[in-house]
Amino acid sequence: MQLIFLGPPGAGKGTVATKVAVENGIPHISTGDIFRYNINNKTELGLKVKSILDSGELVPDTLTIDLVRDRLSQEDCARGFILDGFPRTIAQAEALEAFARILAVLDFAIPDEQIVERLSGRRVHKASGRTYHVVHDPPKVPGKDDVTGEELIVRSDDQVDSIRKRLSVYHEQTAPLKAFYQDKGLLTAVDATPSPDSVYRSIQQILRKAQA
Numbered sequence: 001m002q003l004i005f006l007g008p009p010g011a012g013k014g015t016v017a018t019k020v021a022v023e024n025g026i027p028h029i030s031t032g033d034i035f036r037y038n039i040n041n042k043t044e045l046g047l048k049v050k051s052i053l054d055s056g057e058l059v060p061d062t063l064t065i066d067l068v069r070d071r072l073s074q075e076d077c078a079r080g081f082i083l084d085g086f087p088r089t090i091a092q093a094e095a096l097e098a099f100a101r102i103l104a105v106l107d108f109a110i111p112d113e114q115i116v117e118r119l120s121g122r123r124v125h126k127a128s129g130r131t132y133h134v135v136h137d138p139p140k141v142p143g144k145d146d147v148t149g150e151e152l153i154v155r156s157d158d159q160v161d162s163i164r165k166r167l168s169v170y171h172e173q174t175a176p177l178k179a180f181y182q183d184k185g186l187l188t189a190v191d192a193t194p195s196p197d198s199v200y201r202s203i204q205q206i207l208r209k210a211q212a
């Protein structure tokens with residue numbers, strides 16, 4: 001089952017993808033998470049892409065495509081995978097055709113203003129990746145991780161200016177993928193405004209139909 005979760009940053013793709021991946025025994029592959037892991041570990045790739053992620057721009061296509069091609073060739077992807085945050089440009093989508101057979105593309109639909117509200121309130125526990133929201137899902141102690149008690153951080157690209165930049169990049173470069181996958185009969189829109197549990201249930205239904 002090869003799936004793409006499409007949609008703007010902050011639409012909740014990652015949260016739902018984690019659940020769908022566990023349920024189906026397939027990996028959840030987030031290019032954003034791979035880049036951040038490399039940045040945190042100061043690898044060669046991390047040093048190369050840090051300033052790009054901070055600015056909210058996209059990492060060059062060739063580099064990103066090579067990274068994903070390599071990841072999808074690994075054994076745990078044999079039964080399928082969920083791509084979250086890839087493809088993000090038409091060039092990436094075209095390249096993907098050569099090394100994937102996509103079953104469905106789920107388009108997470110949500111207004112920009114709701115995204116700004118979600119992302120600017122997001123707090124992250126860096127070591128585990130656990131996320132909170134200052135209003136909708138606050139930690140037990142403000143600013144501290146529930147499990148370890150360690151400090152929570154604001155992702156550097158969750159600053160309001162960076163969020164606006166990421167949204168404009170999304171509308172310019174990634175939104176055209178909707179038509180690309182619509183033309184192939186693969187696109188299904190998902191209302192991403194309700195709670196993650198409710199979005200998850202809608203997706204379960206869509207996937208049951210896609211596999212029937």
Ligand code: AMP
Nearest residue numbers: 009031032053057058059064085086088
């Ligand atoms: P995300 O966590 O998916 O919002 O990604 C965070 C950042 O990683 C993006 O703002 C881009 O700078 C970079 N990134 C992630 N996926 C891609 C991609 N498919 N192509 C180019 N850049 C990406």
